[in-house]
Amino acid sequence: MDIKQIHLEVIPHLEKLFFPTLLLGEEISYTKDEFGYWTRSNKDKSPDDYDYIPNRIINISPSENLSRIKTYFELSYFTPKQLEFIFSQLDKSLIKFNQIPLEKFISYDNSNIKFKLFEKDLSSKKSELIENYNEFKKSIETPSRKKSELKIKNSGFTFKIKAGASKKRKASELFEILAKDNYIDLASKSDFIDAFIGNYPKNKINWIGAFGDLKSFINYTISENLIEKVSAKWIYTANLFMCKGFEINNNSLNDAKKTVNDLSVKKIVKSIL
Numbered sequence: 001m002d003i004k005q006i007h008l009e010v011i012p013h014l015e016k017l018f019f020p021t022l023l024l025g026e027e028i029s030y031t032k033d034e035f036g037y038w039t040r041s042n043k044d045k046s047p048d049d050y051d052y053i054p055n056r057i058i059n060i061s062p063s064e065n066l067s068r069i070k071t072y073f074e075l076s077y078f079t080p081k082q083l084e085f086i087f088s089q090l091d092k093s094l095i096k097f098n099q100i101p102l103e104k105f106i107s108y109d110n111s112n113i114k115f116k117l118f119e120k121d122l123s124s125k126k127s128e129l130i131e132n133y134n135e136f137k138k139s140i141e142t143p144s145r146k147k148s149e150l151k152i153k154n155s156g157f158t159f160k161i162k163a164g165a166s167k168k169r170k171a172s173e174l175f176e177i178l179a180k181d182n183y184i185d186l187a188s189k190s191d192f193i194d195a196f197i198g199n200y201p202k203n204k205i206n207w208i209g210a211f212g213d214l215k216s217f218i219n220y221t222i223s224e225n226l227i228e229k230v231s232a233k234w235i236y237t238a239n240l241f242m243c244k245g246f247e248i249n250n251n252s253l254n255d256a257k258k259t260v261n262d263l264s265v266k267k268i269v270k271s272i273l
Helices: 003-018 062-076 080-099 119-141 164-180 186-196 211-223 233-240 250-255 262-270
Strands: 024-027 030-032 038-040 056-059 205-207 241-243
Touching (some): 003 119, 024 119, 062 119, 080 119, 164 186, 186 205, 205 211, 211 233, 211 262, 233 241
Parallel strands (some): 205 241
Antiparallel strands (some): 030 038
């Protein structure tokens, strides 16, 4: 996904979830008339008319929006550079959102609104949305489990490249390609090389690509005979890797789905053979 696509598709979608322009009321429907002008769909109509279009009732729940945001990020597999760009744009949206007066967040069609009755609820929603954004951004930028804390628990788990004396060179070449394509943390180089030449790494390797791509990577290193086969590959992988700073387990690896990068990962593995 390039920057243009992120700017045109991702940012607007996340702005609607993080910073909705309407927190309470009715989303009024509009239609374009024969002259190309937008007018209210229900202008001069009553609810009994056959072509009456009901307004969508809005009552934003910040916690539900946050849940949708988390799911969206989990399924999007953004790279660190993409995340940096996304939040740099959203920070600007936050400033604008924070400056919007509370009375602008409520709208009821054909109703005289007594704002004071809704002021407390609107203030609470707005504050929670801002807090959720700041906390979520912080969790993305600073994973709850830091790399330095994720030591190898069982030093018996290592992979071995089938390359004799050149296995360290191949491990290094493989790492460089993975790092270049934003699959793996540059800081994990020595641990990656150790783990793939049969030595015991000090820390877990930080995979920063999609979780499903890690599964593809391990599968192809074995199926393409780059490394020696192991009897419990996902247990080995869970003991050697973390994903974006978080612990992983063998069951989640086994259930992980392939991503659109599957063939690209295969090509990377085959380029080292």
